[in-house]
Amino acid sequence: SQWGEENLQALSIQEGEDVTMNCSYKTYTTVVHWYRQDSGRGPALIILIRSNEREKRSGRLRATLDTSSQSSSLSITAAQCEDTAVYFCATVNYGNEKITFGAGTKLTIKP
């Protein structure tokens, strides 16, 4: 699980396995962003999920959002080596457009 006060976490799995990364947040939000960041590059938004969606899919990615427990998850099905990256969640402050990032999970997919 990740949030801003925590340091970067590390997770390593074998190619072909499924993986889920969790994110718990403290302040009210109706939108959660999930990003991936490759080494030496800027974060890239991969899934944006709203409170009325509960679940959103994009290819092998699946995000969920549970506003009652203030948590979100990102799952990758049949992970590939190219999925190796750091994954962040972020919440959006509805009033001032500020987003707050979790510290991230460094995911390594081993061949």
Add this chain to the structure above:
Amino acid sequence: DMKVTQMPRYLIKRMGENVLLECGQDMSHETMYWYRQDPGLGLQLIYISYDVDSNSEGDIPKGYRVSRKKREHFSLILDSAKTNQTSVYFCASSPSARTDYTFGSGTRLLVI
């Protein structure tokens, strides 16, 4: 391709020198942001700009100032750089944080 462009990509400055980091976007987004990212930590918001000359402090504005005179450009200025400002700086832009968000590739600043 719609994108956020940051210049320069790498920069080495001596302590006490002034630093100018530049960011451009070609999407006509109203809102732009500056963040810094330190090893093992998340992204920290320095400043947010809601449009031309409409800037607001983020979580760590001390030691930084910004300028936005055109919608497509947002600059971050370090007056008299300090060694603890060594970091990777990212610019981002968004039409609305509830719909989309694009980051640049970052500027790696080393203050010696």
